[in-house]
Amino acid sequence: MKDSKLVIWGCGGMGREVNHLCELLNIEVIGFLDERSEMCGQLIDEIPVLGDLPDIIHLRDQVKVVCAGVGSPQLKKRLVQKTKDFGFSFADSLVHPAVQLSRKIQMGIGSIIGAGTIMTINVHIGHFVIVNSSVTLAHDVRIFDYVTLSPGVNLSGNVTVEEGVFIGVGSAVREKITIGPWSMIGGGAFVKDQVPGGVLYAGVPAVFKKNLS
């Protein structure tokens, strides 16, 4: 299925940005997927909303699916499972041409790397990760599956971001910090302490705000 056409889960801001990235990369997108039946048939940025996976089952062997067209880590994970269950293939990771990558980067499938992002040495990116625009990932950063990093996030050396974490716009994390699975960091935070799983931390310095369940 080399040179497959793509369909993108989600036709909101993130999905539309992924479509724009595909245009830059000269990859053909034939439609958006959206579970809301009222969206089916609409044109968004001149691309049709094709509906849900059962609506395009006849295209299963002709298209690959981008699941990171939605920003919510929880929703991404659910859509990945659904895409697998329906027997579709996943799109490769998409990297904006204006990204600086060292040779020592490992990246899983289905991730999106936005414009102006800089990744230095020995950075690991998992599957279905979103690294939005103008993010910096310093040496030895590890990002697990389904993570979403919003625009302008800065991660210092040896930071680990575990599965399903969301980090809000413009946040910074100091070196050697681990952010536990499915936690959320509010926009504009400075994270100086270890963050456990399943919590919201926010502010400067970032402090515990609430449990997420």
Ligand SMILES: CC(=O)SCCNC(=O)CCNC(=O)[C@H](O)C(C)(C)COP(=O)(O)OP(=O)(O)OC[C@H]1O[C@@H](n2cnc3c(N)ncnc32)[C@H](O)[C@@H]1OP(=O)(O)O
């Ligand atoms: C291209 C794009 O557009 S990408 C999109 C990028 N978007 C973002 O980065 C959005 C970031 N979002 C935020 O920061 C939001 O505030 C969220 C998601 C963290 C809010 O989450 P919610 O679950 O609604 O939190 P809620 O509103 O209940 O706030 C809980 C507490 O945290 C505080 N809080 C929430 N966000 C922040 C923040 N960013 N900084 C400081 N404090 C915050 C609230 O004031 C509240 O404090 P209190 O209990 O003392 O009153």
